[in-house]
Amino acid sequence: xxxxxxxxxxxxxxxxxxxxxxxxxxxxxxxxxxxxxxxxxxxxxxxxxxxxxxxxxxxxxxxxxxxxxxxxx
Amino acid sequence: xxxxxxxxxxxxxxxxxxxxxxxxxxxxxxxxxxxxxxxxxxxxxxxxxxxxxxxxxxxxxxxxxxxxxxxxxxxxxxxxxxxxxxxxxxxxxxxxxxxxxxxxxxxxxxxxxxxxxxxxxxxxxxxxxxxxxxxxxxxxxxxxxxxxxx
Numbered sequence: 254x255x256x257x258x259x260x261x262x263x264x265x266x267x268x269x270x271x272x273x274x275x276x277x278x279x280x281x282x283x284x285x286x287x288x289x290x291x292x293x294x295x296x297x298x299x300x301x302x303x304x305x306x307x308x309x310x311x312x313x314x315x316x317x318x319x320x321x322x323x324x325x326x
Numbered sequence: 327x328x329x330x331x332x333x334x335x336x337x338x339x340x341x342x343x344x345x346x347x348x349x350x351x352x353x354x355x356x357x358x359x360x361x362x363x364x365x366x367x368x369x370x371x372x373x374x375x376x377x378x379x380x381x382x383x384x385x386x387x388x389x390x391x392x393x394x395x396x397x398x399x400x401x402x403x404x405x406x407x408x409x410x411x412x413x414x415x416x417x418x419x420x421x422x423x424x425x426x427x428x429x430x431x432x433x434x435x436x437x438x439x440x441x442x443x444x445x446x447x448x449x450x451x452x453x454x455x456x457x458x459x460x461x462x463x464x465x466x467x468x469x470x471x472x473x474x475x476x
Binding site for chain 2 (some may be wrong): 258260261262264300302318320321322323324325326
């Protein structure tokens, strides 16, 4: 089971947290493709709290966060 | 450099933060307070602002940004940032820097605010009478941030 965290407008669309089973060989890119609107150009991915490249493997026990553009201050 | 960083879930008083900010004998203190506006850019009334955050990574992101003020040679910095629902007129963010001379303190606060707009882990939504809208950094915000690259 992989836990996916969403923030900002993504949390409104998909929920704060989703847990799903992924096939062997899953990556950030293949996980992204399961959700509409997670454009790699604007939505940053973290795996286990660290910035991850699209080819990064994702497996059971991992947490993946998708971060829309930031707006603090 | 002394660093005081806090992510706060309840309203705070920027005047109290400034009063308790320890300049440590430095000659200059500059502070900035960002408030929740009463109206949107389009002129609609704002009921509240919602600041979503990451439960583990938002505060470290504030700490990283605060630490970057070391390049200005300041002696102390303070960053206090709200999360959750913020009402019009309430403080969203307070930033202060202490330095031997004013220029460094001004520059540190200016830089920290530009970085907070684009690099701190927050997602801001304006809730108004006409609906809600997520706010994302503008080209102007990115250009402001780029002045301090990297």
